[in-house]
Amino acid sequence: MSTTPLHELKAELNHQHRQITAMMQAVRTSGGPLRVEAFEQFRAFLAAHEAAEQTCMHGVARAESSQDLTVVSDRVAEEVDAADALAHLESLDLESPEFSDGFASLSEAIRAHAEAEEYRELPAYHGVVSDEEVRVMVDRMRRVPHLAEDSDGSLTFAQNLDRARHELG
Ligand SMILES: [Fe+2]
Numbered sequence: 517m518s519t520t521p522l523h524e525l526k527a528e529l530n531h532q533h534r535q536i537t538a539m540m541q542a543v544r545t546s547g548g549p550l551r552v553e554a555f556e557q558f559r560a561f562l563a564a565h566e567a568a569e570q571t572c573m574h575g576v577a578r579a580e581s582s583q584d585l586t587v588v589s590d591r592v593a594e595e596v597d598a599a600d601a602l603a604h605l606e607s608l609d610l611e612s613p614e615f616s617d618g619f620a621s622l623s624e625a626i627r628a629h630a631e632a633e634e635y636r637e638l639p640a641y642h643g644v645v646s647d648e649e650v651r652v653m654v655d656r657m658r659r660v661p662h663l664a665e666d667s668d669g670s671l672t673f674a675q676n677l678d679r680a681r682h683e684l685g
């Protein structure tokens with residue numbers, strides 16, 4: 517079976533979602549300075565990932581569709597909720613039970629969000645987004661790890677998001 521641009525996009529998204537899952541696990545299972553470091557890596561990667569999705573996937577799919585793609589707008593709304601949850605978590609002591617509970621809820625929401633992107637949003641691109649547009653999406657999504665690596669650990673999630681959006685143009 518030949519690989520289509522949409523298969524490539526799904527593979528790249530799946531790979532990044534697995535990385536995000538591993539990073540969330542690292543935050544939950546570490547403590548002290550290691551938890552701080554794991555949290556900083558996680559928020560920089562998630563921000564770059566969501567910025568790339570927002571600028572090159574969700575927005576393009578919405579613009580190309582003649583109908584209101586709720587499967588896309590629901591994902592955008594989930595990303596706004598995750599950003600709000602992260603802003604709250606950043607205000608807490610990372611060793612507190614409130615942080616642990618909040619982070620567990622966020623992890624579950626992000627897992628469900630990622631699954632919906634792979635299994636509900638991407639199939640909706642069929643016949644809506646051209647192969648050429650999907651190839652551009654793949655190229656831009658592949659920049660995510662580099663954008664995250666270049667981040668300064670002290671940046672908040674919102675600052676990382678702004679920075680990544682700016683870099684992605
Ligand atoms: Fe997303």
Ligand SMILES: [Fe+2]
Pocket residue numbers: 529533565569630633
């Ligand atoms: Fe995603």
